[in-house]
Amino acid sequence: NSSISELDPDIAKVLDQELGRQRDMLEMIASENFVPRAVLQAQGSVLTNKYAEGYPGKRYYGGCEYVDVAENLAIERVKQLFGAEHANVQPHSGASANAAVMHALAEAGDTMMGLSLAHGGHLTHGMKINFSGKLYNVVAYETEPDTGRIDMDKVRKLALETRPQVIVAGWSAYPRQLEFDAFRSIADEVGAKLWVDMAHFAGLVAAGLHPSPIDYADVVSSTVHKTLAGPRSGLIMSKAELARKVDSAVFPGQQGGPLMHVIAAKAVAFKVAQSAEFKERQQRTLEGAQIIADRLMEKDAADAGIKLLSGGTDVHLVLVDLVNSKIDGQQAEDILHEVGITVNRNSVPNDPRPPRVTSGLRVGTPALATRGFGAEEFTEVADVIAEALKGDADLEKLRARTRALADSKPLYAGLEQY
Numbered sequence: 001n002s003s004i005s006e007l008d009p010d011i012a013k014v015l016d017q018e019l020g021r022q023r024d025m026l027e028m029i030a031s032e033n034f035v036p037r038a039v040l041q042a043q044g045s046v047l048t049n050k051y052a053e054g055y056p057g058k059r060y061y062g063g064c065e066y067v068d069v070a071e072n073l074a075i076e077r078v079k080q081l082f083g084a085e086h087a088n089v090q091p092h093s094g095a096s097a098n099a100a101v102m103h104a105l106a107e108a109g110d111t112m113m114g115l116s117l118a119h120g121g122h123l124t125h126g127m128k129i130n131f132s133g134k135l136y137n138v139v140a141y142e143t144e145p146d147t148g149r150i151d152m153d154k155v156r157k158l159a160l161e162t163r164p165q166v167i168v169a170g171w172s173a174y175p176r177q178l179e180f181d182a183f184r185s186i187a188d189e190v191g192a193k194l195w196v197d198m199a200h201f202a203g204l205v206a207a208g209l210h211p212s213p214i215d216y217a218d219v220v221s222s223t224v225h226k227t228l229a230g231p232r233s234g235l236i237m238s239k240a241e242l243a244r245k246v247d248s249a250v251f252p253g254q255q256g257g258p259l260m261h262v263i264a265a266k267a268v269a270f271k272v273a274q275s276a277e278f279k280e281r282q283q284r285t286l287e288g289a290q291i292i293a294d295r296l297m298e299k300d301a302a303d304a305g306i307k308l309l310s311g312g313t314d315v316h317l318v319l320v321d322l323v324n325s326k327i328d329g330q331q332a333e334d335i336l337h338e339v340g341i342t343v344n345r346n347s348v349p350n351d352p353r354p355p356r357v358t359s360g361l362r363v364g365t366p367a368l369a370t371r372g373f374g375a376e377e378f379t380e381v382a383d384v385i386a387e388a389l390k391g392d393a394d395l396e397k398l399r400a401r402t403r404a405l406a407d408s409k410p411l412y413a414g415l416e417q418y
Protein backbone atom coordinates (compact mmCIF):
# COMPACT_ATOMS: atom_id res chain seq x y z
CA ASN A 1 0.00 0.00 0.00
CA SER A 2 2.94 2.35 -0.44
CA SER A 3 2.23 5.64 -2.16
CA ILE A 4 3.76 6.15 -5.56
CA SER A 5 6.38 8.54 -4.20
CA GLU A 6 7.56 5.81 -1.80
CA LEU A 7 7.25 2.89 -4.18
CA ASP A 8 8.45 4.49 -7.39
CA PRO A 9 10.00 7.92 -6.95
CA ASP A 10 11.16 7.93 -10.57
CA ILE A 11 7.62 7.79 -11.90
CA ALA A 12 6.33 10.06 -9.12
CA LYS A 13 8.81 12.64 -10.37
CA VAL A 14 7.48 12.33 -13.91
CA LEU A 15 3.93 12.95 -12.66
CA ASP A 16 5.05 16.02 -10.73
CA GLN A 17 7.03 17.38 -13.63
CA GLU A 18 4.20 16.82 -16.09
CA LEU A 19 1.70 18.57 -13.80
CA GLY A 20 4.18 21.44 -13.56
CA ARG A 21 4.58 21.58 -17.34
CA GLN A 22 0.82 21.61 -17.88
CA ARG A 23 0.50 24.45 -15.37
CA ASP A 24 3.39 26.57 -16.68
CA MET A 25 2.85 26.28 -20.42
CA LEU A 26 -0.14 27.35 -22.50
CA GLU A 27 -1.52 24.19 -24.08
CA MET A 28 -2.68 24.82 -27.63
CA ILE A 29 -2.43 21.38 -29.21
CA ALA A 30 -5.86 21.24 -30.83
CA SER A 31 -6.49 17.62 -29.84
CA GLU A 32 -5.71 18.08 -26.14
CA ASN A 33 -7.73 19.20 -23.16
CA PHE A 34 -7.74 19.12 -19.36
CA VAL A 35 -10.10 16.63 -17.76
CA PRO A 36 -12.00 17.47 -14.58
CA ARG A 37 -10.54 16.12 -11.36
CA ALA A 38 -13.46 13.68 -11.10
CA VAL A 39 -12.32 12.11 -14.38
CA LEU A 40 -8.79 11.70 -13.00
CA GLN A 41 -10.28 10.05 -9.93
CA ALA A 42 -12.45 7.58 -11.87
CA GLN A 43 -9.58 6.74 -14.19
CA GLY A 44 -7.15 6.24 -11.34
CA SER A 45 -9.54 3.97 -9.46
CA VAL A 46 -9.86 0.29 -8.48
CA LEU A 47 -12.01 -0.27 -11.55
CA THR A 48 -8.72 -0.83 -13.38
CA ASN A 49 -8.59 -4.22 -11.59
CA LYS A 50 -11.73 -5.62 -13.19
CA TYR A 51 -12.12 -7.90 -16.19
CA ALA A 52 -15.51 -7.44 -17.86
CA GLU A 53 -15.42 -8.97 -21.35
CA GLY A 54 -18.86 -8.70 -22.90
CA TYR A 55 -21.50 -6.05 -22.31
CA PRO A 56 -23.59 -5.02 -19.26
CA GLY A 57 -25.79 -7.95 -18.19
CA LYS A 58 -23.97 -10.23 -20.68
CA ARG A 59 -20.45 -10.60 -19.30
CA TYR A 60 -18.03 -13.48 -19.54
CA TYR A 61 -16.74 -12.81 -16.00
CA GLY A 62 -18.34 -12.77 -12.56
CA GLY A 63 -18.38 -9.80 -10.22
CA CYS A 64 -19.45 -7.28 -12.82
CA GLU A 65 -22.46 -5.92 -10.91
CA TYR A 66 -20.87 -2.54 -10.20
CA VAL A 67 -18.93 -1.98 -13.40
CA ASP A 68 -22.19 -2.75 -15.25
CA VAL A 69 -23.72 0.28 -13.57
CA ALA A 70 -20.83 2.46 -14.74
CA GLU A 71 -21.02 1.23 -18.33
CA ASN A 72 -24.80 1.61 -18.48
CA LEU A 73 -24.50 5.16 -17.17
CA ALA A 74 -21.88 5.98 -19.80
CA ILE A 75 -24.07 4.50 -22.56
CA GLU A 76 -27.27 6.23 -21.48
CA ARG A 77 -25.58 9.59 -20.93
CA VAL A 78 -23.83 9.66 -24.27
CA LYS A 79 -26.96 8.54 -26.14
CA GLN A 80 -28.84 11.38 -24.51
CA LEU A 81 -26.04 13.88 -25.12
CA PHE A 82 -25.99 13.27 -28.87
CA GLY A 83 -29.47 11.88 -29.46
CA ALA A 84 -28.04 8.56 -30.65
CA GLU A 85 -29.99 5.31 -31.04
CA HIS A 86 -27.07 3.11 -30.00
CA ALA A 87 -23.72 3.68 -28.28
CA ASN A 88 -20.68 1.53 -27.62
CA VAL A 89 -18.35 3.08 -25.02
CA GLN A 90 -15.71 0.34 -25.01
CA PRO A 91 -13.17 1.42 -27.67
CA HIS A 92 -9.82 2.01 -26.01
CA SER A 93 -8.95 4.89 -28.33
CA GLY A 94 -10.10 6.80 -31.38
CA ALA A 95 -8.02 4.57 -33.65
CA SER A 96 -9.45 1.36 -32.18
CA ALA A 97 -12.99 2.77 -32.49
CA ASN A 98 -12.29 3.44 -36.16
CA ALA A 99 -10.89 -0.05 -36.73
CA ALA A 100 -14.10 -1.44 -35.24
CA VAL A 101 -16.24 0.82 -37.44
CA MET A 102 -14.58 -0.53 -40.59
CA HIS A 103 -14.80 -4.05 -39.20
CA ALA A 104 -18.57 -3.53 -38.78
CA LEU A 105 -19.24 -1.86 -42.13
CA ALA A 106 -16.91 -3.53 -44.63
CA GLU A 107 -14.96 -6.60 -45.66
CA ALA A 108 -11.23 -6.59 -46.32
CA GLY A 109 -10.68 -5.45 -49.90
CA ASP A 110 -13.76 -3.19 -49.97
CA THR A 111 -13.34 0.41 -51.04
CA MET A 112 -13.32 3.20 -48.47
CA MET A 113 -13.22 6.87 -49.30
CA GLY A 114 -11.81 9.41 -46.87
CA LEU A 115 -10.08 12.78 -46.68
CA SER A 116 -6.42 12.49 -47.63
CA LEU A 117 -4.01 12.59 -44.67
CA ALA A 118 -2.06 15.37 -46.38
CA HIS A 119 -5.26 17.45 -46.55
CA GLY A 120 -6.31 16.98 -42.93
CA GLY A 121 -7.65 13.41 -42.74
CA HIS A 122 -6.67 10.94 -40.01
CA LEU A 123 -4.33 7.96 -40.30
CA THR A 124 -7.30 5.61 -39.82
CA HIS A 125 -9.11 7.11 -42.83
CA GLY A 126 -6.90 5.26 -45.28
CA MET A 127 -3.23 6.10 -44.73
CA LYS A 128 -1.00 3.68 -46.62
CA ILE A 129 0.66 1.85 -43.72
CA ASN A 130 -2.25 2.14 -41.27
CA PHE A 131 -4.63 -0.86 -40.94
CA SER A 132 -7.08 1.15 -43.05
CA GLY A 133 -4.69 1.51 -45.97
CA LYS A 134 -3.55 -2.10 -45.71
CA LEU A 135 -6.94 -3.81 -45.41
CA TYR A 136 -9.08 -1.66 -47.68
CA ASN A 137 -8.91 -0.20 -51.13
CA VAL A 138 -8.56 3.48 -50.33
CA VAL A 139 -9.76 6.39 -52.40
CA ALA A 140 -8.94 9.85 -51.04
CA TYR A 141 -10.68 13.13 -51.62
CA GLU A 142 -8.84 16.40 -51.07
CA THR A 143 -9.28 20.07 -50.25
CA GLU A 144 -9.23 22.66 -53.03
CA PRO A 145 -5.99 24.62 -53.50
CA ASP A 146 -7.76 27.98 -53.90
CA THR A 147 -10.35 27.76 -51.10
CA GLY A 148 -8.79 25.22 -48.73
CA ARG A 149 -12.23 23.58 -48.56
CA ILE A 150 -13.69 20.25 -49.62
CA ASP A 151 -15.66 20.61 -52.84
CA MET A 152 -18.68 18.30 -52.53
CA ASP A 153 -19.19 18.15 -56.31
CA LYS A 154 -15.74 16.62 -56.59
CA VAL A 155 -16.44 14.20 -53.72
CA ARG A 156 -19.61 13.11 -55.54
CA LYS A 157 -17.76 12.65 -58.84
CA LEU A 158 -15.06 10.55 -57.16
CA ALA A 159 -17.68 8.45 -55.36
CA LEU A 160 -19.54 7.80 -58.62
CA GLU A 161 -16.29 6.76 -60.29
CA THR A 162 -15.03 4.50 -57.50
CA ARG A 163 -18.24 3.22 -55.82
CA PRO A 164 -16.95 2.94 -52.24
CA GLN A 165 -18.70 0.71 -49.69
CA VAL A 166 -17.87 3.24 -46.95
CA ILE A 167 -17.46 7.00 -47.05
CA VAL A 168 -15.80 8.60 -44.06
CA ALA A 169 -16.33 12.26 -43.28
CA GLY A 170 -14.12 13.63 -40.54
CA TRP A 171 -10.76 15.26 -39.99
CA SER A 172 -7.82 15.94 -37.74
CA ALA A 173 -6.73 19.17 -39.37
CA TYR A 174 -9.47 21.03 -41.25
CA PRO A 175 -10.79 24.34 -39.96
CA ARG A 176 -14.32 24.21 -41.40
CA GLN A 177 -17.62 22.41 -40.86
CA LEU A 178 -18.42 19.46 -43.09
CA GLU A 179 -21.58 19.26 -45.20
CA PHE A 180 -23.16 16.16 -43.66
CA ASP A 181 -26.30 16.41 -45.81
CA ALA A 182 -24.23 16.36 -49.01
CA PHE A 183 -22.17 13.41 -47.74
CA ARG A 184 -25.44 11.58 -46.95
CA SER A 185 -26.90 12.09 -50.38
CA ILE A 186 -23.65 11.01 -52.08
CA ALA A 187 -23.55 7.87 -49.90
CA ASP A 188 -27.16 7.10 -50.84
CA GLU A 189 -26.47 7.69 -54.51
CA VAL A 190 -23.60 5.18 -54.60
CA GLY A 191 -25.00 2.75 -52.01
CA ALA A 192 -22.26 3.44 -49.45
CA LYS A 193 -22.48 3.56 -45.68
CA LEU A 194 -21.71 6.98 -44.24
CA TRP A 195 -19.34 7.06 -41.28
CA VAL A 196 -18.62 10.37 -39.57
CA ASP A 197 -15.52 10.58 -37.37
CA MET A 198 -16.26 13.57 -35.15
CA ALA A 199 -13.25 13.08 -32.87
CA HIS A 200 -12.21 16.72 -33.11
CA PHE A 201 -15.52 18.53 -32.98
CA ALA A 202 -17.60 16.23 -30.71
CA GLY A 203 -17.56 18.75 -27.84
CA LEU A 204 -18.89 21.47 -30.12
CA VAL A 205 -21.65 19.11 -31.30
CA ALA A 206 -22.51 18.19 -27.70
CA ALA A 207 -22.86 21.89 -26.89
CA GLY A 208 -25.09 22.51 -29.91
CA LEU A 209 -22.50 24.82 -31.47
CA HIS A 210 -21.71 22.67 -34.51
CA PRO A 211 -24.12 20.72 -36.77
CA SER A 212 -24.65 17.19 -35.51
CA PRO A 213 -23.83 14.26 -37.82
CA ILE A 214 -26.08 11.88 -35.86
CA ASP A 215 -29.14 12.10 -38.12
CA TYR A 216 -27.07 11.80 -41.30
CA ALA A 217 -24.52 9.09 -40.58
CA ASP A 218 -24.99 5.34 -40.28
CA VAL A 219 -22.16 5.31 -37.77
CA VAL A 220 -20.44 8.10 -35.82
CA SER A 221 -17.13 7.54 -34.08
CA SER A 222 -15.28 9.87 -31.76
CA THR A 223 -12.51 10.24 -29.31
CA VAL A 224 -13.55 11.34 -25.83
CA HIS A 225 -10.45 13.38 -24.99
CA LYS A 226 -10.37 16.27 -27.45
CA THR A 227 -13.11 18.97 -27.37
CA LEU A 228 -15.26 16.51 -25.41
CA ALA A 229 -12.75 16.81 -22.55
CA GLY A 230 -12.97 13.31 -21.12
CA PRO A 231 -10.46 10.48 -20.62
CA ARG A 232 -8.21 9.42 -23.50
CA SER A 233 -10.44 6.87 -25.28
CA GLY A 234 -12.94 6.22 -28.07
CA LEU A 235 -16.66 5.88 -28.68
CA ILE A 236 -19.00 4.64 -31.42
CA MET A 237 -22.64 5.56 -32.00
CA SER A 238 -24.91 4.11 -34.65
CA LYS A 239 -28.42 3.62 -35.91
CA ALA A 240 -30.26 0.88 -33.99
CA GLU A 241 -30.11 -1.56 -36.91
CA LEU A 242 -26.31 -1.52 -36.82
CA ALA A 243 -26.08 -1.99 -33.03
CA ARG A 244 -25.25 -5.70 -33.11
CA LYS A 245 -22.68 -5.30 -35.86
CA VAL A 246 -20.95 -2.44 -34.04
CA ASP A 247 -20.93 -4.23 -30.69
CA SER A 248 -19.54 -7.46 -32.08
CA ALA A 249 -16.93 -5.56 -34.11
CA VAL A 250 -15.64 -3.92 -30.89
CA PHE A 251 -15.83 -7.11 -28.80
CA PRO A 252 -14.82 -9.75 -29.75
CA GLY A 253 -13.92 -8.30 -33.15
CA GLN A 254 -11.19 -5.90 -32.12
CA GLN A 255 -10.79 -5.93 -28.34
CA GLY A 256 -10.76 -8.16 -25.31
CA GLY A 257 -11.54 -6.77 -21.87
CA PRO A 258 -12.84 -3.20 -21.72
CA LEU A 259 -11.03 -0.62 -19.57
CA MET A 260 -13.71 -0.21 -16.91
CA HIS A 261 -11.89 2.60 -15.10
CA VAL A 262 -11.82 4.55 -18.35
CA ILE A 263 -15.47 3.75 -19.05
CA ALA A 264 -16.40 5.11 -15.60
CA ALA A 265 -14.37 8.22 -16.39
CA LYS A 266 -16.25 8.54 -19.71
CA ALA A 267 -19.54 8.45 -17.79
CA VAL A 268 -18.30 11.35 -15.65
CA ALA A 269 -17.20 13.31 -18.72
CA PHE A 270 -20.57 12.77 -20.45
CA LYS A 271 -22.32 14.09 -17.35
CA VAL A 272 -20.15 17.21 -17.40
CA ALA A 273 -20.80 17.63 -21.13
CA GLN A 274 -24.52 17.98 -20.42
CA SER A 275 -23.96 21.03 -18.20
CA ALA A 276 -24.41 24.72 -18.95
CA GLU A 277 -20.78 25.26 -17.87
CA PHE A 278 -19.62 22.91 -20.63
CA LYS A 279 -21.60 24.78 -23.27
CA GLU A 280 -20.23 28.11 -22.12
CA ARG A 281 -16.71 26.66 -22.30
CA GLN A 282 -17.25 25.46 -25.87
CA GLN A 283 -18.44 28.97 -26.75
CA ARG A 284 -15.18 30.39 -25.40
CA THR A 285 -13.31 27.71 -27.35
CA LEU A 286 -14.86 28.91 -30.62
CA GLU A 287 -14.44 32.56 -29.72
CA GLY A 288 -10.76 32.00 -28.92
CA ALA A 289 -10.12 30.32 -32.29
CA GLN A 290 -11.84 33.24 -34.02
CA ILE A 291 -9.70 35.78 -32.15
CA ILE A 292 -6.51 33.93 -33.09
CA ALA A 293 -7.59 33.65 -36.72
CA ASP A 294 -8.38 37.37 -36.89
CA ARG A 295 -5.04 38.35 -35.34
CA LEU A 296 -3.04 36.08 -37.66
CA MET A 297 -4.75 37.61 -40.68
CA GLU A 298 -3.77 41.16 -39.77
CA LYS A 299 -1.41 43.04 -42.06
CA ASP A 300 1.80 42.61 -40.04
CA ALA A 301 1.36 38.83 -40.00
CA ALA A 302 0.44 38.69 -43.69
CA ASP A 303 3.54 40.79 -44.47
CA ALA A 304 5.63 38.13 -42.69
CA GLY A 305 4.21 35.45 -45.03
CA ILE A 306 1.70 34.05 -42.53
CA LYS A 307 -1.59 32.78 -43.95
CA LEU A 308 -4.45 30.65 -42.67
CA LEU A 309 -5.69 27.59 -44.53
CA SER A 310 -9.18 28.38 -45.87
CA GLY A 311 -8.74 31.98 -44.68
CA GLY A 312 -10.19 31.45 -41.22
CA THR A 313 -12.03 28.95 -39.03
CA ASP A 314 -15.49 27.75 -37.98
CA VAL A 315 -14.17 25.42 -35.28
CA HIS A 316 -11.75 25.15 -32.35
CA LEU A 317 -8.50 25.40 -34.32
CA VAL A 318 -6.68 27.37 -36.97
CA LEU A 319 -4.21 25.97 -39.47
CA VAL A 320 -1.34 28.34 -40.07
CA ASP A 321 0.22 28.18 -43.51
CA LEU A 322 3.93 29.07 -43.43
CA VAL A 323 4.78 28.17 -47.04
CA ASN A 324 5.71 31.81 -47.73
CA SER A 325 7.23 32.49 -44.31
CA LYS A 326 10.95 32.44 -43.58
CA ILE A 327 10.30 30.08 -40.66
CA ASP A 328 9.10 26.51 -41.23
CA GLY A 329 6.72 24.39 -39.14
CA GLN A 330 9.46 22.90 -36.99
CA GLN A 331 11.01 26.30 -36.24
CA ALA A 332 7.58 27.78 -35.49
CA GLU A 333 6.79 24.95 -33.07
CA ASP A 334 10.16 25.47 -31.35
CA ILE A 335 9.80 29.26 -31.12
CA LEU A 336 6.33 28.94 -29.61
CA HIS A 337 7.65 26.35 -27.16
CA GLU A 338 10.28 28.84 -26.11
CA VAL A 339 7.66 31.49 -25.44
CA GLY A 340 5.58 29.04 -23.39
CA ILE A 341 3.00 27.85 -25.93
CA THR A 342 2.68 24.19 -26.91
CA VAL A 343 1.39 23.47 -30.43
CA ASN A 344 2.13 20.94 -33.13
CA ARG A 345 3.52 21.46 -36.59
CA ASN A 346 1.38 20.12 -39.37
CA SER A 347 1.83 19.55 -43.09
CA VAL A 348 -0.20 21.78 -45.34
CA PRO A 349 -1.62 20.39 -48.60
CA ASN A 350 1.13 20.04 -51.21
CA ASP A 351 3.68 20.98 -48.58
CA PRO A 352 7.04 21.86 -50.16
CA ARG A 353 8.89 20.92 -46.94
CA PRO A 354 9.39 17.32 -45.71
CA PRO A 355 6.85 15.76 -43.26
CA ARG A 356 9.21 16.03 -40.29
CA VAL A 357 9.64 19.76 -40.90
CA THR A 358 6.37 20.88 -42.54
CA SER A 359 5.12 24.33 -43.47
CA GLY A 360 2.20 24.53 -41.08
CA LEU A 361 1.04 24.77 -37.51
CA ARG A 362 -2.15 23.57 -35.90
CA VAL A 363 -3.26 25.86 -33.09
CA GLY A 364 -6.28 24.97 -30.96
CA THR A 365 -8.17 26.57 -28.09
CA PRO A 366 -10.03 23.77 -26.19
CA ALA A 367 -7.50 23.30 -23.38
CA LEU A 368 -7.12 27.01 -22.69
CA ALA A 369 -10.90 27.48 -22.72
CA THR A 370 -11.10 24.71 -20.11
CA ARG A 371 -8.46 26.58 -18.14
CA GLY A 372 -10.82 29.55 -18.07
CA PHE A 373 -9.51 31.69 -20.93
CA GLY A 374 -12.00 34.12 -22.46
CA ALA A 375 -11.82 36.90 -25.04
CA GLU A 376 -9.32 38.99 -23.05
CA GLU A 377 -6.81 36.17 -22.53
CA PHE A 378 -7.21 34.82 -26.07
CA THR A 379 -6.55 38.30 -27.47
CA GLU A 380 -3.28 38.40 -25.54
CA VAL A 381 -2.29 34.86 -26.61
CA ALA A 382 -3.12 35.65 -30.23
CA ASP A 383 -0.83 38.65 -30.14
CA VAL A 384 2.01 36.65 -28.57
CA ILE A 385 1.66 34.00 -31.32
CA ALA A 386 1.63 36.62 -34.08
CA GLU A 387 4.65 38.44 -32.68
CA ALA A 388 6.57 35.17 -32.22
CA LEU A 389 5.82 33.88 -35.73
CA LYS A 390 6.76 37.15 -37.42
CA GLY A 391 10.34 36.44 -36.30
CA ASP A 392 12.86 38.76 -34.64
CA ALA A 393 10.77 39.17 -31.46
CA ASP A 394 12.22 39.35 -27.95
CA LEU A 395 11.28 35.83 -26.90
CA GLU A 396 11.91 36.44 -23.21
CA LYS A 397 9.41 39.28 -23.19
CA LEU A 398 6.85 37.06 -24.90
CA ARG A 399 7.53 34.31 -22.35
CA ALA A 400 6.82 36.76 -19.54
CA ARG A 401 3.43 37.49 -21.13
CA THR A 402 2.47 33.80 -21.35
CA ARG A 403 3.65 33.25 -17.79
CA ALA A 404 1.38 36.04 -16.60
CA LEU A 405 -1.52 34.43 -18.45
CA ALA A 406 -0.78 31.01 -16.96
CA ASP A 407 -0.60 32.52 -13.47
CA SER A 408 -3.90 34.33 -13.98
CA LYS A 409 -5.71 31.04 -14.72
CA PRO A 410 -4.27 28.36 -12.42
CA LEU A 411 -4.71 24.77 -13.50
CA TYR A 412 -5.82 22.07 -11.03
CA ALA A 413 -5.52 24.55 -8.16
CA GLY A 414 -4.74 22.77 -4.91
CA LEU A 415 -3.76 19.53 -6.59
CA GLU A 416 -0.41 18.31 -5.28
CA GLN A 417 0.23 15.28 -7.36
CA TYR A 418 -1.47 12.67 -9.49
Ligand code: PLP
Nearest residue numbers: 093094095122171172197199223
Ligand atom coordinates in the same frame (compact mmCIF):
# COMPACT_ATOMS: atom_id res chain seq x y z
N1 PLP B 1 -9.94 10.25 -35.51
C1 PLP B 1 -9.56 11.53 -35.66
C2 PLP B 1 -10.31 12.41 -36.59
C3 PLP B 1 -8.48 12.01 -34.92
O1 PLP B 1 -8.08 13.27 -35.07
C4 PLP B 1 -7.80 11.12 -34.04
C5 PLP B 1 -6.66 11.55 -33.21
O2 PLP B 1 -5.93 12.41 -33.46
C6 PLP B 1 -8.23 9.80 -33.97
C7 PLP B 1 -9.30 9.41 -34.71
C8 PLP B 1 -7.47 8.77 -33.16
O3 PLP B 1 -7.59 8.89 -31.83
P1 PLP B 1 -6.54 8.14 -30.85
O4 PLP B 1 -5.32 8.97 -30.87
O5 PLP B 1 -7.29 8.12 -29.55
O6 PLP B 1 -6.32 6.78 -31.39
